[in-house]
Amino acid sequence: MVGTLMYEVCRICYNTESKYIFEGKLLHHVVKYYECAICGFVQTENPYWLEEAYDSAINDVDTGIMQRNHLCSKRATNLCALLKIKNEIILDFAGGYSIFTRLMRDIGFNVLWQDKYCANLLAKGFGYDGKSVKLLTAFEVFEHLESPINTLDEMFSISSNIFFSTLLIPEPTPKIEDWWYYGQNHGQHIGFYRKKTLKYLAKKYNKNLYSYNAEIHLLSENRISPILFKILMRFYNLFFIFTQKRVSSKIWNDYIEIEKINDIKFL
Numbered sequence: 001m002v003g004t005l006m007y008e009v010c011r012i013c014y015n016t017e018s019k020y021i022f023e024g025k026l027l028h029h030v031v032k033y034y035e036c037a038i039c040g041f042v043q044t045e046n047p048y049w050l051e052e053a054y055d056s057a058i059n060d061v062d063t064g065i066m067q068r069n070h071l072c073s074k075r076a077t078n079l080c081a082l083l084k085i086k087n088e089i090i091l092d093f094a095g096g097y098s099i100f101t102r103l104m105r106d107i108g109f110n111v112l113w114q115d116k117y118c119a120n121l122l123a124k125g126f127g128y129d130g131k132s133v134k135l136l137t138a139f140e141v142f143e144h145l146e147s148p149i150n151t152l153d154e155m156f157s158i159s160s161n162i163f164f165s166t167l168l169i170p171e172p173t174p175k176i177e178d179w180w181y182y183g184q185n186h187g188q189h190i191g192f193y194r195k196k197t198l199k200y201l202a203k204k205y206n207k208n209l210y211s212y213n214a215e216i217h218l219l220s221e222n223r224i225s226p227i228l229f230k231i232l233m234r235f236y237n238l239f240f241i242f243t244q245k246r247v248s249s250k251i252w253n254d255y256i257e258i259e260k261i262n263d264i265k266f267l
């Protein structure tokens, strides 16, 4: 390794010394990985293979998709109790097939969907229309971002609260064959965060950071109890029994609303 290959610009803090750590096979490419000493972010080299990786927006090996959406909807319901959100708009950013949007509307929250790369299959009529948003959710999105800071700028221009999941990379940085989250078989994961990285982002955007179990995080304008956040995330099933009762399901109202839209189409 000589010259410029030793270092790349960190895609989070933009320092020029994100250091080469190893290379590994991603799809059928040999890809270099870099780690930033300042913010701890681990990134691939410039991801030239993404078109191939996104042949399908949801990768074929995402067998956890339904379980994850159920879990996220319960945790989000608990968080809404903590942030006192009832009728305000929530945006599911990069919301995939809109499973989470539909589940949350079933529970009773005004969740809208947005995704530049995926079809809205389950929440037609509830796409995001640019209104102000109390909470933005982004599950399994951060590790896909080509320009995380540009996307975070966009997210924070929409909402001051971002509730998101991304699995934090262990320390020391695991080898490519020792951590499933590198996603060697789909090539869509191109950036990996640490607590240090999230703290850097919280400071940059002047937000409070709350994390549970290296998997689910909140960047918020609100100050909340970190212990309560952890308890609501850890015992999500138990608290969900109570927190879901704050709102009423939108299944029937949504049916009426969609029918109206369809009637207009037929006129």
Ligand SMILES: [Zn+2]
Residues within 6 Å of the ligand: 010, 011, 012, 013, 014, 015, 036, 037, 038, 039, 040, 041
């Ligand atoms: Zn960095």
